[in-house]
Amino acid sequence: MADAKAQLNPRTEHYEFLGPLGALFITIGVPATTYALYFGCSETSGGCPPALDTIQPTVVAAVSNPDWWKSLWDTKAAIMYLAWYAFCVVAWLVLPGDWIEGTLVRDGTKKQYKINAFPTFLLSMGVVAGLIWQFGAHSLTFIYEHWVGLITASLAMSVFQGLVCYISSFFGKKLLALGGNTGNLIYDFFIGRELNPSIGSFDLKSFNELRPGLILWALIDIAAACEQAVRRGGNPTDSMMLVVFFQLLYVADGLYNEPAIFTTMDITTDGFGFMLAVGDLTWVPFVYSLQARYLVFHQLELGPVWTAVIVLVNFTGYYIFRVANSEKNDFRNGKNPKNLHYMDTKRGTKLLTSGWWGFCRHPNYLGDLLMALAWSLPTGFETPVTYFYVGYFTVLLIHRQLRDEEHCEKKYGEDWKTYKKIVRWRLVPGLY
Structure with missing residues (x-):
């Protein structure tokens, strides 16, 4: 047992x-x-972010005060x-x-x-x-x-x-x-x-x-x-x-x-x-x-011009995200309405090599990143803090992509190396 x-x-x-x-x-x-x-980014903090010369004394005063922790x-x-x-x-x-x-x-x-x-x-x-x-x-x-x-x-x-x-x-x-x-x-x-x-x-x-x-x-x-x-x-x-x-x-x-x-x-x-x-x-x-x-x-x-630009960025990302996921889910469920190309593996499974999945290995992540940018653009450019999500999400998706590809390499062996030669780019074609 x-x-x-x-x-x-x-x-x-x-x-x-x-x-x-x-x-x-x-x-x-x-x-x-x-x-x-x-x-660090609220209407009572003295700015977003607060001025550097006020951050340290403010933080020290707060965390050293038991009442702050109780609050x-x-x-x-x-x-x-x-x-x-x-x-x-x-x-x-x-x-x-x-x-x-x-x-x-x-x-x-x-x-x-x-x-x-x-x-x-x-x-x-x-x-x-x-x-x-x-x-x-x-x-x-x-x-x-x-x-x-x-x-x-x-x-x-x-x-x-x-x-x-x-x-x-x-x-x-x-x-x-x-x-x-x-x-x-x-x-x-x-x-x-x-x-x-x-x-x-x-x-x-x-x-x-x-x-x-x-x-x-x-x-x-x-x-x-x-x-x-x-x-x-x-x-x-x-x-x-x-x-x-x-x-x-x-x-x-x-x-x-x-x-x-x-x-x-x-x-x-x-x-x-x-x-x-x-x-x-x-x-x-x-x-x-x-x-x-x-x-x-x-x-x-924002006005109509900036609104239109930001809407375009968001729906470009959403289109990539949704269509890429639909292609993947259809293929996993035995459907291939677009007649996408694929390669067979020794495990008996198939890997998509065309459509958005021939464009890069993680096109859904690319769509996600474009949407993340569109969510931050309405806040303007007076502070980098509201773009934290874009930076964090980029790191998260790259880490997830690395974890996923390590798993796939163990799963598919030599077939994965062949696949990477067909679909060269991980996330952003021409860049990464």
Whole structure:
């Protein structure tokens, strides 16, 4: 029995993210950066970013004051966040949705997933629309007012889930992630030890991936627009409307195409630990909404020309992102409506070599980056902080691309080398 378990869950011998020290750095760095982006770019911080000669004394004075640390906790915000998370769980339970099979995992099973993220989004938007219609824009400004407390509540939920999933992975017949069984507490807590933590048919990883954080991002954007509208005594600026529209479209697209996530590395390969929990629940809603929050207190009117340019950038990226993903998903499901070229591999699988996937190896990432740029352009050029997302996302996607290609090289061997000669560019043709 022990030998069979060891064969199914072998000890991990290869670290990612520079090992335990890197995992510890990110575990501390992600929350610290989330708070820093708020306090370093807000209407009360003295600028965005504040002047260099004021940053150090301000930071020292704050972190050395126990009252400042206490101010990060907001009981009302914690209750609101728990209510929101509970709403998402109840929506998963009661809203109708198809059940689909995930990919085959190494214990010979296929996990069943309930598909109703998009109905949850529509229900959420319906409730929000009803509140605004009945009570006005004031009804959502509480999200902006309790921003820091909501960050803290989401971090508490992330730590709680990471710890519970790590501890529970040692009990029962659990399928562990091949990359999360090193025996090092810090690293395994961060990367995720169990592959698919579940309570009955409720899969925690896929639930967090698409529901509480992603939909909250949309709600935060709408709340920022409401806050700006209240301050202006009228409608939001065109820059705010662009950011909200672009990001809600992105969220809606991801939720509508929910089945596509079940072939991603997050679901098929990575365990569920603090890394995915804090990324889904804290980083996505509170960092990705930076542009909308900035525009609350730095209001810009772009005019029709700049608006048209930014719309063109966004929809160019969206077109590449959506068409590339559609080509990939069709091909994986045995369809090839465009008669795209491909190469056979010794594994019996096929690799696309034409269409957008002949243009570069990760065209969907290229589309993602163009959209990220379009989300920041409405904030103007007075501060680099609102372009943080573009820089971060570039690093994230390059890292993900390297991880993916390392996995493919192990999977396909010599065929992968042949494929790279056919599709030369990784992300941006002629550049990378």
